[in-house]
Amino acid sequence: MDQLDFPPFSKRIPGMEGAENELVRQRRDKQASLEQLDGARYPNDFRMSCFVSDALAAGEGKDGTTLGAEAIEVAIAGRVIAVNGFGKASFIRVRDQSGTIQAYVKKDVVDEATFERLKLTDIGDIVGVRGTLFRTRTDELTIQAHEYRVLTKAQHPLPEKWHGLKDMEQRHRMRYVDLIVNEESRAVFRTRTRVIQYVRKFLDDRAYLEVETPMMHPILGGANARPFRTHHNALDMDLYLRIAPELYLKRLVVGGFDRVYEINRNFRNEGLSNRHNPEFTMIEFYQAYATYLDLMDLTEELMRGLAMDVRGKTTTEFRGHTIDFGPSFRRLSVCDGLKEYCGFEEADLHDVALAEVKVLAAGVSPAEVNHTLKNLADASSRDKALAIGMLAFELKVEPHLVQPTFVTDFPAVISPLSRRKDSDPTLVDRFEMYIACNEIANAFSELNDPQDQEQRFQAQMAAKAAGDAEAMEYDEDYVRALTFGLPPTAGEGIGIDRVVMLMTGCENIRDVILFPLLRPEG
RNA sequence: GGGCCCAUAGCUCAGCCGGUAGAGCAGCGGCCUUUUAAGCCGUUGGUCGCGAGUUCGAAUCUCGCUGGGCUCACCA
Numbered sequence A: 001m002d003q004l005d006f007p008p009f010s011k012r013i014p015g016m017e018g019a020e021n022e023l024v025r026q027r028r029d030k031q032a033s034l035e036q037l038d039g040a041r042y043p044n045d046f047r048m049s050c051f052v053s054d055a056l057a058a059g060e061g062k063d064g065t066t067l068g069a070e071a072i073e074v075a076i077a078g079r080v081i082a083v084n085g086f087g088k089a090s091f092i093r094v095r096d097q098s099g100t101i102q103a104y105v106k107k108d109v110v111d112e113a114t115f116e117r118l119k120l121t122d123i124g125d126i127v128g129v130r131g132t133l134f135r136t137r138t139d140e141l142t143i144q145a146h147e148y149r150v151l152t153k154a155q156h157p158l159p160e161k162w163h164g165l166k167d168m169e170q171r172h173r174m175r176y177v178d179l180i181v182n183e184e185s186r187a188v189f190r191t192r193t194r195v196i197q198y199v200r201k202f203l204d205d206r207a208y209l210e211v212e213t214p215m216m217h218p219i220l221g222g223a224n225a226r227p228f229r230t231h232h233n234a235l236d237m238d239l240y241l242r243i244a245p246e247l248y249l250k251r252l253v254v255g256g257f258d259r260v261y262e263i264n265r266n267f268r269n270e271g272l273s274n275r276h277n278p279e280f281t282m283i284e285f286y287q288a289y290a291t292y293l294d295l296m297d298l299t300e301e302l303m304r305g306l307a308m309d310v311r312g313k314t315t316t317e318f319r320g321h322t323i324d325f326g327p328s329f330r331r332l333s334v335c336d337g338l339k340e341y342c343g344f345e346e347a348d349l350h351d352v353a354l355a356e357v358k359v360l361a362a363g364v365s366p367a368e369v370n371h372t373l374k375n376l377a378d379a380s381s382r383d384k385a386l387a388i389g390m391l392a393f394e395l396k397v398e399p400h401l402v403q404p405t406f407v408t409d410f411p412a413v414i415s416p417l418s419r420r421k422d423s424d425p426t427l428v429d430r431f432e433m434y435i436a437c438n439e440i441a442n443a444f445s446e447l448n449d450p451q452d453q454e455q456r457f458q459a460q461m462a463a464k465a466a467g468d469a470e471a472m473e474y475d476e477d478y479v480r481a482l483t484f485g486l487p488p489t490a491g492e493g494i495g496i497d498r499v500v501m502l503m504t505g506c507e508n509i510r511d512v513i514l515f516p517l518l519r520p521e522g
Numbered sequence B: 001g002g003g004c005c006c007a008u009a010g011c012u013c014a015g016c017c018g019g020u021a022g023a024g025c026a027g028c029g030g031c032c033u034u035u036u037a038a039g040c041c042g043u044u045g046g047u048c049g050c051g052a053g054u055u056c057g058a059a060u061c062u063c064g065c066u067g068g069g070c071u072c073a074c075c076a
Helices: A018-038 A052-059 A064-070 A112-119 A168-173 A175-181 A183-204 A246-254 A292-311 A334-342 A352-361 A366-374 A381-400 A450-465 A476-483 A496-504
Strands: A073-085 A089-096 A099-106 A126-135 A141-152 A229-232 A237-241 A259-267 A279-288 A315-318 A321-324 A330-333 A405-408 A430-435 A438-445 A489-495
Touching (some): A018 A112, A052 A126, A052 A141, A073 A141, A099 A112, A099 A126, A112 A141, A168 A175, A246 A259, A246 A279, A246 A476, A246 A489, A279 A292, A279 A496, A292 A315, A292 A405, A292 A438, A292 A496, A334 A405, A352 A366, A352 A381, A366 A381, A438 A496, A450 A476, A489 A496
Parallel strands (some): A099 A141, A330 A405
Antiparallel strands (some): A126 A141, A229 A237, A279 A489, A315 A321, A405 A430, A430 A438, A438 A489
């Protein structure tokens, strides 16, 4: 079998093919020379005294004379990202996690071996520099090197210095190279971390408890999605990778943790797109004695504060739109949306035959309508009307939801874990937050009536039997948990990747995931 | 899965009305002790994604395959 063959040599030892071979060979020769010079290969005895940012801070605002008098010594380490060489001196730009600083290595200041090391340096090498701070003719704070060492030789050359690495596939496959050469990429992932830190602090400050629940589930639930399957050998047990943590988090609310949240991965075995990665990061949080209305207020506050924190303002640019988190978010019920953008009358929302006319007129395909109705054989005409109305909603209403919008009051029939509206049991107390026509969050007042939950699970099982691959399974233990008493609770899930996309302007989810799933390299 | 587009040096890209491959950066050699996209002179480097076909001759035209991008479908 071809699949069992080892990958080509070049895949295991990058660079050992074609002309690249020559570049790698040259660098390995230099590495050997350095080894001879230092008597060590991959030395690890260099000790930095500070980060680059600390060195920059130490010289901040001090002129050349002051620096000369103070003779501030620093030892920094990092990657060489640029070299300006002269015959008997060189400027090298060194970057660590905190920043970039320039070092100046001058032949009549350092010993012969040190100067030799300089000549054996390539862009991309990891070096250590010890020296004193001074200012160059152009007033740039620079380290006058007394000690200069190559700590790790880069055997493979880096991409070109001002175009960087452009090819998106290469950037995803070799994220390490992308991060070395593309500042925008580093900025995106710093922002990602900051988003997660902000969300965490926001909830911590409001007495939410961060918890971890299983990612391997024996029963499928918490969302409508197709799962990944796996197997535990010792227990001889089939398991799903979780599609949502929801049911476990609500068990914790039953247990008395009134406010909980979890930030981690969900896995859904569905198509890939610029908005979907098979594993994605979601925050789910639950608050007892609250309703979905409370969560709308909380979510507005969160998004506004997040924008201010990571962008310094309430707006962000996305797909040519300026999204503003400053004003109160629009609130639009599903039924009102259908009336406003899709020509629905009130009567169309109660009769499946009338609804079907409007849905088809909206451009939904008959096949799609039939597919949806097939899974709802026993539902009422109202439920069916609402269910197929959602198809028209996706097609005709979502494109209008550019500014942050809470879409509210979803059909109960597609919301098996949500609390029914007191005023209309065919609808539920639920909202989804749309921004730039994308669903970013999903929240609802939780269904805490165990008998109703039983019926909803039964409906899911019926749909599954009818061929709905995304229907939930009946979770008996979850229903049992409800019989011990779940307080009135509201819960929400926010897609972190999509929030990061919004905050960074990235239009592809793969650009905000460090290592997105890719096909194996040919 | 459908449609459209892309794949040429380590990187960024030209070349594509068929005549056997080019630039910049990187590299190598030389000059240069305050440069910062440093500069000047010289120079190495390519199975033009893979496989067939058409042709005297294919990076270029045709078909297939692989990988990728956009888009539609599926999907939160």
